[in-house]
Amino acid sequence: MEIRNEVKTVDKDFEKKKFVVRNAADIQRAKLEKLMKNPEKPVIIPEHPKARDFSSAIPSFVRNVMGSSAGAGSGEFHVYRHLRRKEYARQKHIQEKSRAEELNDEFQDKLERNRQEAEERTAKKRAKRLKKKKAKQSGRGKKPRKEQESDKSESDEEEDEGEEGEQLVGDGEEKEVEEGKQEAGKEDSKEVAGDTENVEAGKETPEG
The missing domain is CATH 1.20.5 (Single alpha-helices involved in coiled-coils or other helix-helix interfaces)
Incomplete structure (x- = not known):
């Protein structure tokens, strides 16, 4: 008769794992798992204790x-x-x-x-x-802030350009007016010079 020393193999899946409680949620989960193992078991809910009357503390019969x-x-x-x-x-x-x-x-x-x-x-x-x-x-x-800023900058540039154009037009008109005044002054000086020449010529003819 042969005697064999066999070592029992323990399956890790069937091995009972040690439950470690880390917080209150683990305790609650363990209680729920315990209840769900046998859902057909009736749960006994204790009733609220009734207020005890002072008359029940002592017998009502008075000797x-x-x-x-x-x-x-x-x-x-x-x-x-x-x-x-x-x-x-x-x-x-x-x-x-x-x-x-x-x-x-x-x-x-x-x-x-x-x-x-x-x-x-x-x-x-x-x-x-x-x-x-x-x-x-x-x-x-409203438009976004960037678009508002870009529109504002464009409008400012257009206003600046318009103001510069107006200034240029005003300067041109002033130059034309000054040139006209200068030409008129030259013509007047020419006419005055001509009149003086005619007067001098008229004075010279009788003497001859």
């Missing part, structure tokens, strides 16, 4: 019969003790109820403040969005 055998007048002490416990429970219930109402009022006030702050923030953001939207809509009808 008003002296039945104690501890001594004379001990029955009245038992009745007093029972009523005292009941009154303490009633006072405690009133204090707890008032404290719960105060906490509830504080919580409601806090919710109202948070709601108002959230509405104010949303109103500011809404106004900002509407302002951007209006600016964007008004900017669609």
